[in-house]
Amino acid sequence: MPKKKVLVTGGAGFIGGNFVHYMVNQYPDYDIYNLDALTYAGDLLKHRAIKHNENYHFIHADIVDRAKMISLFERERFDFVLHFAAESHVDRSINEPSLFLQTNIMGTQALLDAALKVGVEKFVHISTDEVYGELDFDATLLFSESTPIQPNSPYSASKAASDFIVQAYHRTFGLPMNITRCSNNYGPYQYPEKLIPLTILSAYQEKSIPVYGNGCNVRDWLHVYDHCTAIDKILHEGVNGDVYNIGGHNERTNIEVVKTILSSLSKPETLIEFVEDRLGHDKRYAIDPTKLEQLGWTPKYSFEKGIEETVQWYLCHREWWEPLLLEKHIQN
Numbered sequence: 355m356p357k358k359k360v361l362v363t364g365g366a367g368f369i370g371g372n373f374v375h376y377m378v379n380q381y382p383d384y385d386i387y388n389l390d391a392l393t394y395a396g397d398l399l400k401h402r403a404i405k406h407n408e409n410y411h412f413i414h415a416d417i418v419d420r421a422k423m424i425s426l427f428e429r430e431r432f433d434f435v436l437h438f439a440a441e442s443h444v445d446r447s448i449n450e451p452s453l454f455l456q457t458n459i460m461g462t463q464a465l466l467d468a469a470l471k472v473g474v475e476k477f478v479h480i481s482t483d484e485v486y487g488e489l490d491f492d493a494t495l496l497f498s499e500s501t502p503i504q505p506n507s508p509y510s511a512s513k514a515a516s517d518f519i520v521q522a523y524h525r526t527f528g529l530p531m532n533i534t535r536c537s538n539n540y541g542p543y544q545y546p547e548k549l550i551p552l553t554i555l556s557a558y559q560e561k562s563i564p565v566y567g568n569g570c571n572v573r574d575w576l577h578v579y580d581h582c583t584a585i586d587k588i589l590h591e592g593v594n595g596d597v598y599n600i601g602g603h604n605e606r607t608n609i610e611v612v613k614t615i616l617s618s619l620s621k622p623e624t625l626i627e628f629v630e631d632r633l634g635h636d637k638r639y640a641i642d643p644t645k646l647e648q649l650g651w652t653p654k655y656s657f658e659k660g661i662e663e664t665v666q667w668y669l670c671h672r673e674w675w676e677p678l679l680l681e682k683h684i685q686n
């Protein structure tokens with residue numbers, strides 16, 4: 355049997371990067387192509403352990419470059435496309451919405467056109483629970499796959515638009531696809547502008563830790579390794595055309611997350627600094643992953659174990675995050 359060719363867009367970023375590692379090791383009989391524009395959020399240092407593997411390939415390209423995407427697909431004839439590449443930080447989307455629309459919407463369309471022209475076995479679009487908008491603080495309310503799409507930030511609106519386009523290409527042109535909507539991820543190689551790595555590194559350096567509003571906004575956390583196994587499951591067993599929510603029943607307020615990390619590092623809570631709330635800050639996200647669980651997927655990590663390992667990972671990988679802090683791209 356010929357080897358499967360797997361295109362991972364955004365494979366130099368946080369989740370895509372972990373997924374590339376996972377696939378290279380899990381499927382030595384697949385060829386994994388990491389396509390990335392290497393924006394501020396992407397780096398290849400995270401792939402130094404696999405860069406000489408025969409089944410790992412890197413393509414430096416921008417998904418918005420439609421002509422390039424089409425010629426690339428014509429040349430490589432990918433079997434699977436896993437589309438992670440995106441502008442992903444909500445605060446940046448508030449400061450610069452147009453870049454988010456360009457990358458997340460037009461970039462997705464360019465890939466869809468290329469996939470449609472050449473044909474693929476499956477296109478998996480990696481989306482987010484943020485497209486559903488926000489929930490009230492009522493534990494019985496959860497996002498299911500049929501929850502109406504009601505995004506609130508420019509980031510989530512751009513992701514919702516891309517979800518609709520993927521669905522339209524399936525319905526109108528028959529493109530085989532799945533859409534995944536995962537809750538907030540944490541774990542190794544997350545860019546230090548996001549809550550968990552920002553808190554770990556600020557606490558470690560005994561700098562103040564900014565927390566929006568009163569810290570009571572709720573997020574549902576999943577270790578990135580569990581996100582990778584879920585995508586693997588959906589890639590191979592997901593029903594063509596279906597949407598799958600991904601989550602591990604781990605709701606925490608932001609302040610709980612920060613305090614857990616402070617306690618793990620034995621640092622004082624006086625480092626916490628409440629700052630003006632984010633514009634349009636969603637109150638609560640919480641995922642119902644029943645449909646995915648019915649495929650036989652279960653997460654490996656409890657939140658406590660995952661956070662402890664993540665804190666230790668950052669402490670042991672200064673060579674990765676120190677240069678990023680010096681680049682001063684961090685916005686918060």
Ligand code: NAD
Pocket residue numbers: 363364365366367368369370371389390391392393394395396397415416417418437438439440441442443457461480481482483513535536537538539540545
């Ligand atoms: P990230 O910001 O860490 O990585 C994004 C990657 O995409 C970077 O490597 C960047 O260089 C690349 N990229 C950006 N624009 C590009 C372009 N025009 N062409 C090619 N590559 C480009 O993001 P992440 O946190 O790893 O998120 C990955 C995906 O998962 C996104 O689609 C995001 O919406 C989704 N998601 C993220 C989370 C989360 O908690 N981080 C949760 C659910 C879903």
